Amino acid sequence: MARLRDFSAPEQEHHLQKIRELPDFGATPFVPGPPLNKRRVAIITTSGLHARGDRPFDIGAADYRVIPGDTPAADLLMSHVSVNFDRSGFQEDINVVFPIDRLRELAGEGVIGSISDFHYSFMGAAPIRALEPKARELAALLKKDRVDAVLLTPV
Amino acid sequence: MGALGHYIEREGIPTAQISLIREQTAAIKPSRALWVPFMLGRPFGAPNEPDFQRSVLRALLSLFERPSGPVLEDFSEDAPAAAAQEEGFACPVSFVPVTAGGRGLARAMWEEIAQLATWYSLARKRRGRTTVGVFGATVADAARHVASYVDGAPDAPPVAGWSAGMAVKRACDDVKAYYYEAVAAQPGNLAAKAVEDWFWRETAAAKAFLAIRDICLKSDDESLKPLGKLSLIPRFVTDGLNRAQQEQHTT
Numbered sequence: 001m002a003r004l005r006d007f008s009a010p011e012q013e014h015h016l017q018k019i020r021e022l023p024d025f026g027a028t029p030f031v032p033g034p035p036l037n038k039r040r041v042a043i044i045t046t047s048g049l050h051a052r053g054d055r056p057f058d059i060g061a062a063d064y065r066v067i068p069g070d071t072p073a074a075d076l077l078m079s080h081v082s083v084n085f086d087r088s089g090f091q092e093d094i095n096v097v098f099p100i101d102r103l104r105e106l107a108g109e110g111v112i113g114s115i116s117d118f119h120y121s122f123m124g125a126a127p128i129r130a131l132e133p134k135a136r137e138l139a140a141l142l143k144k145d146r147v148d149a150v151l152l153t154p155v
Numbered sequence: 156m157g158a159l160g161h162y163i164e165r166e167g168i169p170t171a172q173i174s175l176i177r178e179q180t181a182a183i184k185p186s187r188a189l190w191v192p193f194m195l196g197r198p199f200g201a202p203n204e205p206d207f208q209r210s211v212l213r214a215l216l217s218l219f220e221r222p223s224g225p226v227l228e229d230f231s232e233d234a235p236a237a238a239a240q241e242e243g244f245a246c247p248v249s250f251v252p253v254t255a256g257g258r259g260l261a262r263a264m265w266e267e268i269a270q271l272a273t274w275y276s277l278a279r280k281r282r283g284r285t286t287v288g289v290f291g292a293t294v295a296d297a298a299r300h301v302a303s304y305v306d307g308a309p310d311a312p313p314v315a316g317w318s319a320g321m322a323v324k325r326a327c328d329d330v331k332a333y334y335y336e337a338v339a340a341q342p343g344n345l346a347a348k349a350v351e352d353w354f355w356r357e358t359a360a361a362k363a364f365l366a367i368r369d370i371c372l373k374s375d376d377e378s379l380k381p382l383g384k385l386s387l388i389p390r391f392v393t394d395g396l397n398r399a400q401q402e403q404h405t406t
Contacts, residue, residue: 003192004178010394019182025157028184029164030224036216044163046156056289058321059381074284079325081386086196088335088347091286093202102205102212112216128158135159139166149219150163152172152185153198154156 011084023128034113039149041107042116042142046124047090047097047155048080057081057123062130064138067119069100082125085155097155116147124154157183171218173198173211180227187218187226193234194347200234207235236346260366261302263359264330268298271337278340286332290325297329301360304367320378323367324386330360355392364388 004012033039048057050065056079057065067076073094078087089096100119106112120138122131142150157180160170164186171187174180175195180188191211193200199208214230275294279285290297291313303310304323312322334354339345355361364387371383 004176008391008394011390014390015176015179019179022179022182023158025161025183028186028225029161030186031164031167031169032222033169033219036219039219041216044159046159052288056321056325058318059324059386077286077289079289079328081324083386083389084195086194086347086351087286087332088339088350089197089202091332091336092282092339095205095208096197096199096202099199099208099212102199102208105205105209106212106216111213122159124156131158132162135162136166139163139168142163142168143166148169149216150168150170151215152156152160152163152170154173154175155196155198 033148036112036149037110038113040114040116040145040147041103041112041149041151042145042147043098043100043103043119043151043153044122044138045098045119045153045155046122047153048078048123049076049098049121050079051075052077060126060130061123062126062134063122064134065121067098067121069115069117069119080123080125080155082155090155097153099153112149116142116145118145156180157185157188160185160188169219171215173215174227177227177229184225184227186224187221189215189218189228189230191230192232197234201236204235258306260359260363261305264298264302264305264363267359268294268330268333271334274340275333275337278336281340282336285336287329287336289332290322290329294329294333297326297333300326301330301363301367304370305363318378319376320371320380320382323371323379324382327364327367327387331364334358334360351389355389361392365392 004015007015049067050056051067051071052075054065059081076094076098078090095101103115107115156172160172164170170185171189172185174188174190175193175198177190180190191198191200199211201207211230218226218228287294290300300310300323309319312319331354335350338350338353368383368387371379371387374380
């Protein structure tokens with residue numbers, strides 16, 4: 001369904017315009033790592049997810065929220081400002097956006113080494129350049145947590 | 156999403172991302188990406204489909220085993236669609252057709268909320284959770300705020316530091332989440348699109364949101380203006396309104 005050609009003409013134009021406005025990211029970095037079954041995995045979602053009681057995201061927010069890995073599903077809310085994506089899937093099952101239960105299963109089976117104690121959430125509608133300093137800050141935290149596989153999941 | 160991948164990988168941490176719009180990802184060229192053909196909002200395919208979610212997750216994780224990049228791979232399997240009712244859905248709760256503005260509109264929304272209460276409680280019990288709670292503790296908190304706008308006397312934001320715009324946006328999100336969660340508990344298995352169409356075409360709440368959108372567009376408050384353009388009403392609804400207005404002008 002999310003094939004660009006399946007969108008309405010105005011919707012297609014919206015997404016194509018976003019492509020036209022992209023900055024030049026330069027060469028793609030590619031960092032090697034250990035085998036998958038030795039890796040420590042963290043999720044960074046851009047779904048505007050946060051723990052109940054934490055600050056909701058503002059329009060244009062480029063900051064992030066910390067999601068402790070043991071946060072119960074009942075305490076996860078979404079305050080993304082966009083109204084142009086489905087939320088009913090998330091309302092039914094957090095794993096459709098934030099696959100923490102699936103990740104735990106794969107860790108249990110030894111497919112991955114371990115799961116980070118903390119995960120993070122941005123709000124995807126943030127201005128791209130504004131994300132860079134926050135991403136650097138976050139990378140420092142991830143390194144301290146010995147994370148060597150970050151899963152980036154959009155909405 | 157692709158931008159974050161660049162920034163984090165540049166700091167020395169391997170990343171792999173889900174891509175929902177392939178053209179955007181192809182333009183950004185992140186280190187590792189798995190394009191999936193799912194609807195926006197569902198990067199792991201479908202709710203309550205653990206086997207399918209695992210297959211997406213495993214395909215994503217497998218990108219870490221590639222020797223070089225950038226990698227942009229396609230996950231070509233469509234998300235499982237439960238035998239869902241796609242269209243023609245009429246909510247068994249019979250709402251009164253909404254023609255009134257102002258107080259009549261707010262009253263109609265309160266009436267809908269009352270009629271959906273049993274379904275909402277059932278959904279909450281079955282799922283063990285609710286996603287209502289961004290604005291306040293209950294849907295009533297949010298609905299009061301929405302009603303205050305429709306009634307022409309907007310309440311102040313409930314939290315210090317919240318702009319008027321963010322407060323009313325969060326109130327609308329909570330009201331909408333309540334309706335979506337409630338209707339999902341009714342018999343039948345509704346497709347996401349059917350619920351969306353029902354909400355935006357048939358409910359007083361959606362009409363209240365449209366009224367708030369008009370207030371935002373005319374407002375001098377800098378926090379309300381962007382809501383009118385972008386963040387209250389989905390593009391498929393505003394595109395339809397724009398088309399209808401153009402047709403009115405040309406006939």
